[in-house]
Every structure is written in structure tokens, then in C-alpha cells.
Amino acid sequence: MKLKDAREDGFFNNSGLSAHMEDYLETISMLAQKKRVVRVKDIAKKLNVKMPSVTVALQKLKELGLISYEKYGFVELTDEGEKIAKRVYSRHSCLADFFENVLRISKVEADSEACKVEHHLSPQSCRQLKRLVDFVNSSETDGKWKDDLFAKMDERQLCELKEGDRAVIVRIDAQGELKKRLLELGFKKGEQVELIRYAPLEDPLQVKIKRYNVSLRIDEAKTITVMPVKKLESNANR
Amino acid sequence: MQTDKIIRAGLVGNPNCGKTTIFNALTGLHQRTANWSGVTIEKKEGIARFGELTIKIVDLPGIYSLSAYSLEEIIARNYIIHEQPDVIVNIVDAGNLERNLYLTAQLINIGVRVILVLNMYDEAQDQGIEYDTEKMSLLLGMPVVKTVGTKGEGIRELLSTIVAVATNIEKNIRSIQINYGEDIETEIKQIQNKIEKERTIGMRYSTRWLALRLLENDTDVFEKLRPYPNYGDIVQQAKISREIIEKKYGDEIEIIMAERRQGFVTGLLKEVTLRIKESKPDISERIDKIVMNKYFGYPILLFLLWVLFQSTYVLGEYPRNLIEKSVHGLIAIVTAILPDGFAKRLLTEGILAGVGGVVVFLPNILILFLGISFLEDTGYMARAAFIMDKIMHKLGLHGKSFIPLVMGFGCNVPAIMATRSLENTRDRIITVLVNPFMSCSARLPVYVLFASVFFQQYAGTVILSLYFVGMIMAFISSKIFHILFFKTKTAPFVMELPPYRLPTVRAILLHMWNRSSQYLRKMSGIILLLSIIVWLLCEFPQHNDSQLAFPNEHSSPAITRQDMNANNQLASTQRALANSYMGKIGSTIAPLLEPLGFTWQMSVALLTGIVAKEVVISTLNIFYMENRMYTSHSRPPDLDAALKSDFAITPLIAYVYMLFVLLYIPCVATSVAIGREIGWQWAFFSIAYNLILTWIVCFLVYRIGLLIT
Numbered sequence: 001m002k003l004k005d006a007r008e009d010g011f012f013n014n015s016g017l018s019a020h021m022e023d024y025l026e027t028i029s030m031l032a033q034k035k036r037v038v039r040v041k042d043i044a045k046k047l048n049v050k051m052p053s054v055t056v057a058l059q060k061l062k063e064l065g066l067i068s069y070e071k072y073g074f075v076e077l078t079d080e081g082e083k084i085a086k087r088v089y090s091r092h093s094c095l096a097d098f099f100e101n102v103l104r105i106s107k108v109e110a111d112s113e114a115c116k117v118e119h120h121l122s123p124q125s126c127r128q129l130k131r132l133v134d135f136v137n138s139s140e141t142d143g144k145w146k147d148d149l150f151a152k153m154d155e156r157q158l159c160e161l162k163e164g165d166r167a168v169i170v171r172i173d174a175q176g177e178l179k180k181r182l183l184e185l186g187f188k189k190g191e192q193v194e195l196i197r198y199a200p201l202e203d204p205l206q207v208k209i210k211r212y213n214v215s216l217r218i219d220e221a222k223t224i225t226v227m228p229v230k231k232l233e234s235n236a237n238r
Numbered sequence: 239m240q241t242d243k244i245i246r247a248g249l250v251g252n253p254n255c256g257k258t259t260i261f262n263a264l265t266g267l268h269q270r271t272a273n274w275s276g277v278t279i280e281k282k283e284g285i286a287r288f289g290e291l292t293i294k295i296v297d298l299p300g301i302y303s304l305s306a307y308s309l310e311e312i313i314a315r316n317y318i319i320h321e322q323p324d325v326i327v328n329i330v331d332a333g334n335l336e337r338n339l340y341l342t343a344q345l346i347n348i349g350v351r352v353i354l355v356l357n358m359y360d361e362a363q364d365q366g367i368e369y370d371t372e373k374m375s376l377l378l379g380m381p382v383v384k385t386v387g388t389k390g391e392g393i394r395e396l397l398s399t400i401v402a403v404a405t406n407i408e409k410n411i412r413s414i415q416i417n418y419g420e421d422i423e424t425e426i427k428q429i430q431n432k433i434e435k436e437r438t439i440g441m442r443y444s445t446r447w448l449a450l451r452l453l454e455n456d457t458d459v460f461e462k463l464r465p466y467p468n469y470g471d472i473v474q475q476a477k478i479s480r481e482i483i484e485k486k487y488g489d490e491i492e493i494i495m496a497e498r499r500q501g502f503v504t505g506l507l508k509e510v511t512l513r514i515k516e517s518k519p520d521i522s523e524r525i526d527k528i529v530m531n532k533y534f535g536y537p538i539l540l541f542l543l544w545v546l547f548q549s550t551y552v553l554g555e556y557p558r559n560l561i562e563k564s565v566h567g568l569i570a571i572v573t574a575i576l577p578d579g580f581a582k583r584l585l586t587e588g589i590l591a592g593v594g595g596v597v598v599f600l601p602n603i604l605i606l607f608l609g610i611s612f613l614e615d616t617g618y619m620a621r622a623a624f625i626m627d628k629i630m631h632k633l634g635l636h637g638k639s640f641i642p643l644v645m646g647f648g649c650n651v652p653a654i655m656a657t658r659s660l661e662n663t664r665d666r667i668i669t670v671l672v673n674p675f676m677s678c679s680a681r682l683p684v685y686v687l688f689a690s691v692f693f694q695q696y697a698g699t700v701i702l703s704l705y706f707v708g709m710i711m712a713f714i715s716s717k718i719f720h721i722l723f724f725k726t727k728t729a730p731f732v733m734e735l736p737p738y739r740l741p742t743v744r745a746i747l748l749h750m751w752n753r754s755s756q757y758l759r760k761m762s763g764i765i766l767l768l769s770i771i772v773w774l775l776c777e778f779p780q781h782n783d784s785q786l787a788f789p790n791e792h793s794s795p796a797i798t799r800q801d802m803n804a805n806n807q808l809a810s811t812q813r814a815l816a817n818s819y820m821g822k823i824g825s826t827i828a829p830l831l832e833p834l835g836f837t838w839q840m841s842v843a844l845l846t847g848i849v850a851k852e853v854v855i856s857t858l859n860i861f862y863m864e865n866r867m868y869t870s871h872s873r874p875p876d877l878d879a880a881l882k883s884d885f886a887i888t889p890l891i892a893y894v895y896m897l898f899v900l901l902y903i904p905c906v907a908t909s910v911a912i913g914r915e916i917g918w919q920w921a922f923f924s925i926a927y928n929l930i931l932t933w934i935v936c937f938l939v940y941r942i943g944l945l946i947t
Binding site for chain 1: 526531
């Protein structure tokens with residue numbers, strides 16, 4: 001099984017390098033897959049740092065024997081460097097996978113979240129996460145529980161949407177006057193809404209429902225649970 | 239057909255469906271505005287004529303449904319059920335039927351004959367919408383009329399349809415039922431059976447409608463049935479039925495029923511829609527992108543407010559001056575013609591001056607409402623509320639409170655009248671009650687006098703601080719009112735942002751005319767009366783000069799016999815005022831104000847200031863200066879010295895005095911405006927609250943000030 005291989009390879013083991021250095025190795029590895037040669041300026045661009053900083057870091061990595069690099073030349077990973085880079089990358093992709101496919105946040109966000117936390121997880125947490133992700137991703141485990149989980153994770157409060165997002169109303173938890181007002185304005189299960197904008201001070205917000213525009217305070221929008229439309233389409237079970 | 243019969247029709251519809259436009263088109267100038275009995279919601283009635291027939295039309299409050307949650311809904315519903323109009327005209331926005339027809343669905347089975355008016359049909363056509371109105375009429379069992387209210391299109395047809403329905407010759411009236419599905423229908427029948435045990439109920443109400451409302455737990459309907467002997471049975475059955483349905487569908491009854499009704503509307507629209515295009519990004523969205531923009535939104539709002547403020551108070555100044563001049567001219571003429579005596583003074587100083595004080599507001603009111611109705615009718619007002627709501631909500635107010643509050647800096651009277659754009663009664667009451675704390679322009683002369691005398695180069699800062707104190711008091715008070723009166727409920731903000739529309743000149747002029755005539759009819763009389771009463775209190779009782787003595791002489795050591803002898807004429811005016819009822823009241827309440835450092839003269843001046851706050855200065859003038867006619871704006875140069883030396887006023891007392899003028903009792907005109915707009919109990923509350931608050935604030939400032947200095 002995949003999981004066992006991963007442990008034997010020590011995939012999630014800590015490299016002992018700083019987060020910074022790990023990022024460099026990971027970047028070089030990723031660039032090397034895409035391009036034939038890796039240059040300093042490519043790295044600088046990818047990591048959004050200045051060229052001199054890259055040079056300093058590369059010098060250090062070279063001293064550690066992880067890369068081979070001559071001034072003004074190409075950058076290449078040594079075998080040892082390649083190994084660490086793979087490890088770091090596998091941690092990243094496991095986390096990104098978790099964020100995207102279990103927590104069900106967008107791919108772009110999942111990627112950036114993974115970058116933020118990948119250096120700080122213990123090998124054990126990583127392995128456990130991978131177990132969970134593999135279990136959820138496997139088609140053998142399909143069933144109602146998974147549909148329910150995905151439906152739950154895909155839910156958002158109306159006020160979590162971004163400007164321009166469309167969503168379908170799942171549930172309204174408002175009470176009393178507010179609930180009644182929402183109902184008579186056409187807010188009901190299955191109705192599509194589009195978040196047009198937030199006010200300049202972030203509260204209230206404007207949504208389009210049916211063919212008209214309505215403004216709601218954030219506190220009121222919190223009572224409306226929706227499912228973003230894009231997620232709905234990608235969800236094969238619906 | 240009886241020709242002398244008056245047909246009664248009620249207009250119902252959602253907010254922003256163009257109901258008022260239709261009302262105006264039907265009635266023209268033959269309309270009057272009042273309040274529904276006991277509440278502060280506006281009731282508009284008008285007369286339309288069709289041949290020999292007279293049609294009395296009532297414009298009901300704009301509502302989204304008839305479920306009797308809000309006051310507006312209860313009013314509309316009670317009118318429909320209890321007054322049994324000959325016909326209900328349900329006006330809907332043709333471009334927005336999905337939402338508008340929800341109300342129509344609730345009108346079915348209520349027991350009145352309904353005409354459906356598809357208003358703004360041209361706008362809908364522009365959006366690519368077309369309906370089969372004949373089929374719609376057939377399916378709804380009510381005649382359907384297409385109109386364009388702003389152009390007067392379809393109004394004639396609407397009138398003839400009203401007449402046809404009222405005289406029972408309309409063939410499209412048919413009783414239909416919304417099918418709520420077998421399970422629910424069974425329960426409706428169950429409840430209906432229980433109700434029909436008492437035959438008299440069926441004579442008053444539609445039993446199916448009652449059953450529906452009971453099923454939806456409508457407390458107002460429960461109250462209506464309480465007097466009947468089978469009330470207990472009915473309640474029991476309604477409860478059981480409700481539980482059965484809720485259990486079956488796993489949702490709350492209101493949601494289930496609302497969904498069924500919406501399902502009915504959706505189904506109906508599917509049947510009658512001939513064509514519909516997906517709406518493209520329209521002009522409204524493009525305007526919104528600018529006026530609700532992060533960076534431009536507030537500057538645009540401020541600019542519009544500036545224009546509104548300037549035109550109301552600066553432009554309004556010219557006709558205002560003209561009116562003041564004419565009144566003064568008239569007074570001069572009367573003074574010249576009539577012989578001296580009480581009658582002359584009553585006419586000139588009492589009545590004519592009072593009339594002047596009333597009509598002087600008119601230019602401001604006219605211009606302000608020209609602007610406000612433009613902002614409202616175009617749809618911008620809702621946007622202003624949208625971008626201001628966060629701040630205003632924090633302060634316990636509503637986004638729409640912003641404009642009336644700012645206008646209060648000019649004059650509180652038109653500002654309070656402008657709160658009508660707030661649909662929610664609670665928000666409106668609070669906005670009205672805090673408005674007097676917005677320092678109006680009439681208070682400025684008092685500040686200018688005291689600040690320039692006592693604070694010289696810091697005068698500007700001191701005056702500014704007063705404006706801020708006013709605003710802070712407004713916001714503190716709004717919080718207090720929330721706690722005192724509206725603790726349990728927060729009104730939902732859920733507000734439609736209607737598409738931008740260009741209002742017709744006619745609509746705006748009508749609106750302006752309505753407001754101004756309302757001011758003249760409803761407020762002017764009382765303001766005039768109160769002004770005259772205050773004048774009389776200052777004038778009576780009349781004495782011979784020689785018999786007069788100063789009351790409270792011990793408390794005013796600054797004035798000595800010597801001073802008085804220096805100017806006998808002045809002394810006599812002073813004494814006349816001091817011995818008048820007003821002077822007596824003033825000196826009676828003086829001990830109350832002594833802890834704030836005020837002399838009795840200062841107290842009397844405050845008392846006369848309730849007519850209009852700038853009067854405080856002229857009263858002080860009478861006390862402190864030579865006997866001369868002063869207007870509020872002319873200030874003899876040595877009043878300064880008089881204030882300092884004769885009355886021993888320290889800068890601290892001066893500041894406290896200004897605070898008092900800022901906060902105390904709204905002036906007569908403002909109090910009347912409050913009374914007329916939201917009810918007299920609130921006007922009295924406002925007076926009492928302001929007085930107590932003022933006293934506490936002034937006391938604290940004075941005492942703390944004494945400790946510091």
C-alpha cells in the first residue's frame with residue numbers, strides 16, 4: 001500500500017532545514033520538472049524575493065551539499081537535495097490535498113494554505129493526514145456518509161461568499177420578523193443568490209435574488225446557509 | 239346601477255412597485271394625508287371620478303405580505319377585512335412578478351375582489367419580458383390591467399375596471415384556490431370545519447382564509463376569534479393540524495406555507511410568461527458600481543448632502559428673508575395705523591410675529607422635500623442607507639437615519655418631517671427623538687454671542703465642541719431609547735435596493751406640495767397658538783410701572799437700584815417682563831437652575847427660548863441693555879460687558895449656559911413636529927427627557943468645572 005511506502009521512504013521526516021531552505025529546495029525541484037534548466041532569476045520570481053537573497057540562500061545550500069551551483073550558472077539539485085525536496089513537496093501536496101478535498105476549500109486557497117503550514121507539522125501528523133485524505137479520496141469508501149460530509153463542508157454562510165459568487169440557499173435559520181421578511185422576499189431553499197457587493201465598510205452586503213437586489217446586514221446574512229454554485233457542479237453526486 | 243353610490247377602493251402593493259404613482263395618477267390633487275388612527279403610519283386618501291361615479295381610494299402602506307407581523311401589514315389587513323372595500327387594487331411591478339405576486343397569492347381567498355395591476359409594464363418590456371395577461375387573469379380569477387403610472391397609460395382602463403368590479407359587471411372575477419397539496423388541504427378543511435360550527439364567523443370572514451391563517455399561527459387572527467364560543471376547539475384543532483404538517487414535512491409551518499405559495503407563483507409565471515431574457519448588467523448596476531464604491535461612495539454621498547443642505551438652508555435663506563421682511567413690513571404698517579395699546583401689541587408682537595415664525599419654515603421645507611423626494615424616488619436613498627448603515631447601526635440607528643440627522647443641523651422641523659423615509663416605526667421614532675440634539679442654526683446666534691464674549695480667540699473651538707456634544711448626546715440617547723423601549727426587538731435591515739428610476743416632475747411636485755400643505759395645515763396652527771401663548775405669558779399681568787418691584791432681588795446682587803434709575807425706560811421693560819407670568823415662572827424655577835450657576839434672568843431667558851432658541855438673546859437684551867427693539871441677529875456692542883460685569887457670568891457658566899441652550903427642550907415648532915409625526919406622547923416624553931438630560935449634563939459639567947478651575 002502507498003502509505004507504507006511513504007513511511008519507509010521517510011517521506012514525512014523532518015529535513016532539519018529551516019522553512020526557508022525547504023522552500024528553496026521545493027521550488028528548485030518544481031522548476032526543474034517544468035524547465036530544462038533552473039536559473040536564479042526563475043527562483044527569485046517564483047518565490048517573489050530579490051535576486052541577492054536567492055544567491056545568499058543558494059550559497060548556503062551549496063555548502064550543505066544539497067545543490068550544485070556556480071555563480072551565473074544553472075542550479076541543480078544533488079541526490080541528497082532531490083530527496084529532501086521530494087519530502088517537502090510530498091508534505092505540501094498531502095496538505096493541499098487535505099485542504100482541497102476534505103476541507104473543500106478552493107484549489108488556489110488550498111495551495112497557499114499548505115505553503116503556510118507545511119514546515120510546521122510533525123511527521124506523524126502528516127502521516128495521519130495522509131491516511132485520512134486517502135480514505136476520503138478512495139472510491140471504495142463512497143457512500144452516504146461521504147455525500148453528507150461533502151455537503152456539510154461545501155456549505156457556507158451567505159456572508160462568507162465573495163463578491164460575484166453565486167450560491168444556492170440550503171437553509172435559513174433566522175427567527176421571527178427576520179425569517180418572515182426573508183421568506184416573503186423570496187429567500188427559500190433552492191433559490192439562487194448572487195453576492196453583488198459588500199458595503200465599503202464590509203457591512204451590510206447586497207445580494208441579487210430572483211431579479212432584484214436586497215441588502216442584508218452581516219448578522220442577518222449569517223442565518224442563511226448556502227452552497228456555492230461552482231462546488232455544486234463539481235460535486236458528481238448531485 | 240346607482241349613480242350616487244361611492245365606490246371604495248384600496249391600493250395594496252410592495253414597496254417600490256409604483257403604488258404612489260398610480261395613486262397620484264388616479265386622484266391627482268384630490269388627496270389628503272392623515273395618519274391611521276392611533277399609529278404613526280401615513281394614510282393617504284383620494285378621490286377619483288369616472289363619469290358620474292365617485293371612487294374613494296385609500297393608499298395602503300407598502301407591504302411584502304399580509305402575515306400581520308408588522309404594523310403596516312396589520313393596518314392593510316384590517317382595512318381589507320373590516321372595512322370591506324368594494325375592490326382591492328393590487329399593484330405589482332411587472333418586471334418583478336416573482337416577488338410581487340407573493341402578496342397577490344395571499345389576497346386570494348381573503349374575501350375581497352381584487353384587480354391586478356401590472357405597473358411599469360414598459361420597463362418590463364424593455365427588459366424583454368412579456369406576459370399573457372388574459373391567461374393570467376383566468377388563472378388568478380381576477381382582472382389584470384397593464385399600466386405605466388408615470389405616463390398615465392392604462393389609468394383610464396384601471397378606473398373602468400374598478401367600476402366594473404364594484405358594480406358586479408366584471409366577468410373576470412372568479413373564486414379560485416391555491417392548492418397547498420393534499421396533506422395540507424385536509425388540515426385546512428379540518429380547521430375550517432371547526433370554525434364553521436359557528437355560522438356567524440362565516441358571515442364576517444372567509445373561513446378558508448381564517449383556517450389558513452390559524453394554521454400559520456397568526457396571533458392577530460386568534461384574537462379576532464377569541465369572542466366566539468368555539469374558540470377553544472378552533473385553537474386546539476389548529477395546533478394539532480400544525481403539528482401534523484410540521485412533523486410530516488420536517489420544517490416549520492411558515493416555511494412550508496411560504497414555499498407552497500411561492501410554488502404557486504412560479505407555476506403561474508411558467509404558464510403566462512411569453513418571453514423572458516436573462517437580464518443583462520443593467521444601468522442600475524453600473525450606477526451602483528460608482529455610488530457604492532469604496533472610494534467614491536462617501537464623497538458622492540457627502541457631495542449630495544452638501545448640495546441638499548446648501549440649497550435647503552442657503553438658497554432657502556432668500557425667500558426666508560423675503561418672508562421675514564414682508565412680515566416686518568406688515569408689522570410696521572399695522573403699528574403705524576393702529577393706536578397704541580394692547581390690541582396693537584397683540585396683533586403685531588403676538589399674532590403677526592407668530593405667523594412670521596410659522597411661514598418662515600416654508601421655503602426650507604419646500605426645498606428640502608424637493609431634494610428628498612428626488613433622492614428617494616430615484617432610488618439613491620436606499621444606497622445612502624446601504625453605505626451608512628454600519629456606522630449608524632453601531633449608534634443604534636438605521637442607515638436611513640443619516641440624512642434626517644444631517645438636515646437637523648439646519649433646522650429640526652423639516653428634518654423630523656424627513657424621517658418619513660424610514661419605513662420601520664422603531665427606527666423612525668428613535669431618529670425623530672434624537673434629532674433635536676443636532677444643533678440647529680437657530681442655536682448658533684446664542685453660541686456666537688457667548689463664545690465670542692467669554693472665549694474670544696477660542697470661540698470657534700468652543701462652538702465646535704457644542705456640536706460634538708450634541709451628536710454624542712444623540713447617540714447616547716439612541717442607545718438609551720433602545721434599552722428603554724425596544725429592548726427585545728431589532729428590526730431587520732433587509733431592504734430592497736430598487737432599480738434607479740427617473741421620477742417625473744409631477745411626482746416630485748406632488749410630494750413637495752403634500753408635505754408643505756401638511757406642514758401648514760397640521761403644524762402651523764399649533765405653533766402659532768403656542769407662540770401667542772408664550773407671548774401672552776410674557777405680557778401679562780400688566781401693571782403700572784410704579785407698583786413694580788423686582789422679584790428675587792436678593793439673588794441678583796448685580797442689579798442695584800442705582801442701575802435701574804439710570805434708565806427708567808429700560809427698568810420698566812425689565813420689570814414688566816420680570817413681573818409677567820413668564821417672569822414669575824422663571825423666577826420660580828430659578829432655584830432649580832441655580833445649581834448650574836444661572837441667575838434668574840438667565841432662567842427667564844431660557845424659558846422664552848422655547849418659542850425659538852434665538853429668542854434667548856433678545857430676552858437677555860431686554861434684561862441687560864437699553865430699551866430697544868432687537869432682532870436676534872443684532873447685538874449691541876456693550877452687551878458683552880453687561881454679561882460679564884452685571885451678571886457675574888464666568889466662562890464656565892457661559893459654557894454651561896450654551897450647553898443648556900443646545901440640549902434643553904426642543905423649541906415649540908420642533909415639539910409640534912415631533913407630536914405630529916410620531917405622536918404627542920413622544921413629544922411630551924422628548925421634552926421631559928431632554929430637560930432631565932440637560933440638567934444632569936449641565937450640572938456635571940458645572941460642578942466638575944468648578945473643581946478644576
